[in-house]
Amino acid sequence: MNVDYVFPVEELKIGENHNSETLLVNLGGKATNVAVALSKLGVETCLIVPIGDDDVSTMVSRVMSHFHIDFRPVVKQGARTGMTFVVVEPNGTNTMFNHLGANSLLSVEDLKEFENIIKASKIVYFQTGLNIKILEYLLSLDVPVFVEASHRVELSILKYAFAVSLNESELLGLTSSGTLEDALRVLVSCGVKKIFLKVGERGSYYVENGVLVFKEAFKVDVVDTTGAGDAFSAGCIFGMLKGLPEGSILELANACGAITCTRFGTTLAFPTFDEVARFLENQRHQK
Numbered sequence: 001m002n003v004d005y006v007f008p009v010e011e012l013k014i015g016e017n018h019n020s021e022t023l024l025v026n027l028g029g030k031a032t033n034v035a036v037a038l039s040k041l042g043v044e045t046c047l048i049v050p051i052g053d054d055d056v057s058t059m060v061s062r063v064m065s066h067f068h069i070d071f072r073p074v075v076k077q078g079a080r081t082g083m084t085f086v087v088v089e090p091n092g093t094n095t096m097f098n099h100l101g102a103n104s105l106l107s108v109e110d111l112k113e114f115e116n117i118i119k120a121s122k123i124v125y126f127q128t129g130l131n132i133k134i135l136e137y138l139l140s141l142d143v144p145v146f147v148e149a150s151h152r153v154e155l156s157i158l159k160y161a162f163a164v165s166l167n168e169s170e171l172l173g174l175t176s177s178g179t180l181e182d183a184l185r186v187l188v189s190c191g192v193k194k195i196f197l198k199v200g201e202r203g204s205y206y207v208e209n210g211v212l213v214f215k216e217a218f219k220v221d222v223v224d225t226t227g228a229g230d231a232f233s234a235g236c237i238f239g240m241l242k243g244l245p246e247g248s249i250l251e252l253a254n255a256c257g258a259i260t261c262t263r264f265g266t267t268l269a270f271p272t273f274d275e276v277a278r279f280l281e282n283q284r285h286q287k
Contacts, residue, residue, distance in 0.1 A: 001049035001073075001103065002082035003056055004028035006226065006265055012087050012095055027063055028084055028266045029103070030127045030148055033227050037234030037256065037270040039069050043241065046070040046121070048114050050102040052081040067267070072117070074110045076102040092222035092261060106130055108137045119143060123162065123237055128153045146237055149174055159191030163240070165233045167198040180205075184212075196236045196253070198229055204254055206246045215250035218258040218283060227266030231256040234270070255279050 006024040027036070035047040047064075051057045051073045060081060064071045080101040087095045111118065111134065118124055123144050126135055129151035136157070138145050144162035152174055158164050164187070168180065177183035180197070184207055187195055197205040203217040235253030244252065255276050263269035271279070 001027065001032045001047075001051055001060065002029035002084040002098070003060065004084045004086055004226070004266060006086045006088060006224070008088045008090075008224075008264070010090065012089055018087070024265050024268075026265045026268050027060065028227065029082060030150065030230050030233075031125060033230035033266050033270070034125050034148075034234045034237070035069055036067050036267040037227075037231050038237060039067055040270050041234065041238045041256075041273045041276070043238060044070075046072060046114075046117055048072045048074065048111065048117075050074040050076050050079075050106045050110070052079040052102045053077050054080050056081040056083070070117075072114060074102075074106060076105045079105055086226050088224045088226065088264070092225045094224065094226045096226075103130070106134065108133050111137060115141070122241060125233075125237065127151075132157070146233070148233060155187070155190045155192075158187070159193070161192065163194035163196060163236070164192050165196040165198070165236060167229060168200065171197060196233070196250075198232055198257075204232065204250050206250055208246070211246075213246045213250060215247060215254055217254055218279075220258045220262050222261045224264045224269070225261050226264075227269060228257040228260045230266065231260040231270050235276075251280065252276060255283075 004026050007020040008022055009018045009020055031049055035045045039045045047069050051060055053075055082101040082103045083099045085097040119141055121143060123146050124138055125146050126138055127148040127150055139160045147161040147164045149164050149166040149170055171183045175183040175186040177186055195207040201217050203215050206213040232253045235256035236249055239249030239252050256271060259271040259279055260269045
């Protein structure tokens, strides 16, 4: 859970002052983003995240009340709520500055309070970068864990995940590989069951049991790429919950990411299911 401060600028220049005509403040952080994106798609979602006991936490609770989510904050005394400063250039490229704050303090003991909720979930979302013991704990509960591999982690643990999602640079770094083909081969050889791979404006891949599926990205007028990857992951989870075929999952997930890129921010930018359906229908008519 982060509070995002989004600054649109004409050009980012290191060492210089920048003025922004607008400032957008909304909630972010990958778990929060995916939870909100799923809720907008119509999925019943519970969000368990740490926040501080600072003034920002009051705003967080107020904003979260507007989303149809079972919000279960873990309040960390004396800590700041996570913050992210996002500088967005006209082509949609974003540069982020993160302060983890309370996020770095989440523990296994915190989650044990919510064990019944976790065990009852059809899919549990976890982002690497937090304490690895948390992932080990979730996997020990024998629930399907969807791992967002945004930070390096021991490959051996990923074979126990229900699915793994990551982008191109994360995949290459995680596997210390020079090409996507080699990197995917490494993950598969480690026993990873399902892989969702985001390759930006080119599209996305799905890999399972040696079968590789690719879907091209949709062409849109990009305003802000912040949160597009999280919208994609939410689309993947939604598609799996609905039992869609692999190609349809990627198409829907690509649409979620594309629509998000046409708007500023994250939680405010994520599309509803009706918006995704209309977008896909319009894309089919244009072909």
